[in-house]
Amino acid sequence: MTVATTTKVHNYSAGPCILPREVFEKAAEAVLDFEGSGLSILEISHRSKPFEAVMAKAQALVKELLGAPDNYQVVFLGGGASLGFHMVPLNYMKLGGKSAYANTGEWATRAVKESKLVGETIVVASSEDKNFSYIPKGYTIPSDADYFHLTSNNTIFGTQYKHFPQSPVPLICDMSSDIFSRPVKVKDFALIYAGAQKNMGPAGTTVYLFDPERLGQTGRKLSPMLDLKNHGAKESMYNTPPVFAVYVSMLTLEWLKKTGGVAEAEKRNAAKAKLLYDTIDRLPLFKGTTAVEDRSMMNATFVMSDASLEPGFDAMWKEAGISGIRGHRSVGGYRASMYNALPIESVQVLVDVMEEFARKNG
Numbered sequence: 001m002t003v004a005t006t007t008k009v010h011n012y013s014a015g016p017c018i019l020p021r022e023v024f025e026k027a028a029e030a031v032l033d034f035e036g037s038g039l040s041i042l043e044i045s046h047r048s049k050p051f052e053a054v055m056a057k058a059q060a061l062v063k064e065l066l067g068a069p070d071n072y073q074v075v076f077l078g079g080g081a082s083l084g085f086h087m088v089p090l091n092y093m094k095l096g097g098k099s100a101y102a103n104t105g106e107w108a109t110r111a112v113k114e115s116k117l118v119g120e121t122i123v124v125a126s127s128e129d130k131n132f133s134y135i136p137k138g139y140t141i142p143s144d145a146d147y148f149h150l151t152s153n154n155t156i157f158g159t160q161y162k163h164f165p166q167s168p169v170p171l172i173c174d175m176s177s178d179i180f181s182r183p184v185k186v187k188d189f190a191l192i193y194a195g196a197q198k199n200m201g202p203a204g205t206t207v208y209l210f211d212p213e214r215l216g217q218t219g220r221k222l223s224p225m226l227d228l229k230n231h232g233a234k235e236s237m238y239n240t241p242p243v244f245a246v247y248v249s250m251l252t253l254e255w256l257k258k259t260g261g262v263a264e265a266e267k268r269n270a271a272k273a274k275l276l277y278d279t280i281d282r283l284p285l286f287k288g289t290t291a292v293e294d295r296s297m298m299n300a301t302f303v304m305s306d307a308s309l310e311p312g313f314d315a316m317w318k319e320a321g322i323s324g325i326r327g328h329r330s331v332g333g334y335r336a337s338m339y340n341a342l343p344i345e346s347v348q349v350l351v352d353v354m355e356e357f358a359r360k361n362g
């Protein structure tokens, strides 16, 4: 088997996204021969000792890296964070109760929609009035809601909570696009969930980190497949888990631990974000699309002040080996996703292109 040892592509894809090179190499090896067993990771039983060890390690790393309280449980399910939008109200909204949401983007809007299918849902804060370009502040979370749901990082619009609100009711957070990018106080959340493919691993699994004490109180009968308490009690093995996605997530979390954990990741992510945002702010040709204080460290959104220059700019970054910075169709312009595995060298390449383009067109 021949494998290129280096890649010249600077991958800014919003998700699925860049993962560490060494993770790809270990994953490729495990497909052919898992830990010297002569079997592929793809053909062993999820009930086998070696896979049980993978699951246990992945669960332990989630808790260790985020500093979760001992009693919290971790499960890896299929269905994407989008299924989480529906599982959240099913598992946390009481029959006849109500939920509260902050609507800060397209994913949050979808989460609200799914909650409305289950019961009364109040949107207590929204930034929809300005195309989700900021994080709402200074609102009151109703103390009679069963939970308050927020989206820590708005992948499409490029905003991110710098501080989470104090809440009189359990907090539930979709952290799909910034989990493991910075430290969080897990005990402040009844549930954190995240699709793997933005910062944790490949597509195919969603991690749920939760306090089991908070479950089983809705009075609602649930299918065991939709019941988080059941998945927790069965240690994420109620049915066949997404074996390969869990394995590659485990490898990525091992890499994260080895490189200093979430505190060091935050420092690297802050340096990358500063490098890019400083360039956007310095060059009149470029303009950030979000409130400065709410800028995401993960997804930097920007436009060109003269859209007719876009084709020239596009040709230049493509030539430099940059991939995946076209913005989402609902925002336009550009989105540079700088997840944990993107090296600062890749950001420097983009910054150099922006500067050269500004010199030629300024």
Ligand SMILES: *Cc1c(COP(=O)(O)O)cnc(C)c1O
Binding pocket: 015, 079, 080, 081, 082, 083, 107, 151, 153, 154, 155, 174, 175, 176, 177, 195, 196, 198
């Ligand atoms: C991508 C994304 C989702 C959707 O994840 P799927 O795994 O595709 O269902 C949900 N929330 C946020 C914040 C996302 O970035």
